[in-house]
Amino acid sequence: MVAFALCWIALMLGIALLADWITPFSPTALDLRARLAPPAFMGGSWLHPLGSDELGRDVLSRLIVSIRMSLLIAFGAAIIGAVLGVTLGFLAAHFRGLVEQAVMALADFQASMPFLILALSVLAFFGNALPLFVCLLGLHGWERYARIARGLAISAGSQGYAAAVRQLGxxxxxxxxxxxxxxxASTLxxxxTLAFPEIILLESGLSFLGLGVQPPDSSLGNMVGYGREYLTRAPWILLAPSLVIVLTTLSVSLLGDWLRDRLDPTLR
Structure with missing residues (x-):
């Protein structure tokens, strides 16, 4: 399972990096004569291996650029959340007192608020520009990193190596x-890796609701949202991106469990 997860993640990263060169058609090219064409394994033409959507756009081409967009959003948001949470956690562990109470109160407030409602409110009020969307998703889960970083930093500060380094100046x-x-770092x-699938699913859900990635750009959740109206007539429109979402989140979760076992020195 770990080997499958590594191969799948490597495949997704390769597709994202080479998306401009491996797409057989332009993701926005229309071909109304091939509208709702079935995929090749359902009797369709190999010209569109995964079929076409309601406007005759090639599903494979749209899937490739959607993978790149979704991974870009997920990686960017995960890095923003980790950097923000670790920084605030270290500040709370170093200054203690009022700073620690303020950081923990902010973390409790973030954890108690339904993030989906917050995201819907922000995107509806400020618009859904891509940089704002990535930064907003980066706020998801930062309190976990802050709590972990604070607790581990306090534990490390009470151990000999941190005190010795401080005494050396x-x-x-x-x-x-x-x-x-x-x-x-291993715990972080x-x-x-455990927060990464949640961000992918959250991005897919917001794009499904129409508040995520906007046309002409496309994401995995965006494809699922557009394909839901053709579920009975052309299920391949949403089955392909749905399968990619499931396998990607599963692979990242498996990789996180494997890294936990490999990086934790207490398990050796």
Whole structure:
């Protein structure tokens, strides 16, 4: 299963990097004569291996560019959430007192608020530009990183190596960046791999509702949203992106469990 997960993630990354060269058609090219053409394995033509949608656009071409868009959003949002959460967690662990209480109160507020409602409100009020969409998804789950980073930083600060580095004259930046962070990186990486599928599903859900990626751009959730109206007549429009979403989230989750076992020194 881990080998399958690694191969699938490598395939998705390769498709995302080479999307401009491997798409057989333009994702926005219309061919009304081939409207709702079935895929090749259902008796259709190999000209459209995965069939065409309601406007005659090639499903395979749209799937390739949608994979790139969804992975770009998911990676960007996961990195933003991890950097924000770890930074606030380290600040809470270093200053303690009022700063720690403020960070933890903000984390409790974030955890108690339904993120989907917050995302719908922000996107409906400010619009759904792609940079805003990525930054908004980056706010999802930052409180997990903050709690983990704070707890592990406090634990590391009470151990000998962190105290010894401070006594040698190291600055707080060097202590946390060069000594504390590498020792807690395994837990943070696993948390990031577990949050990554949630971001993909959240992006798919928002795009499904029409508040995510907007035309002419396309994402996996966007394809599912457009294909739901043709579920009975042309199920291949949404089955292909749905399968990619399921396999990608499953692969990242399996990889996270594997990394947890490989990177945790207490399990060796």
């Amino acid at each position: 190291a600055t707080p930046w060097r202590t946390y960046a060069r000594h504390v962070l590498p020792n807690i 990486i696993v948390s990031m």
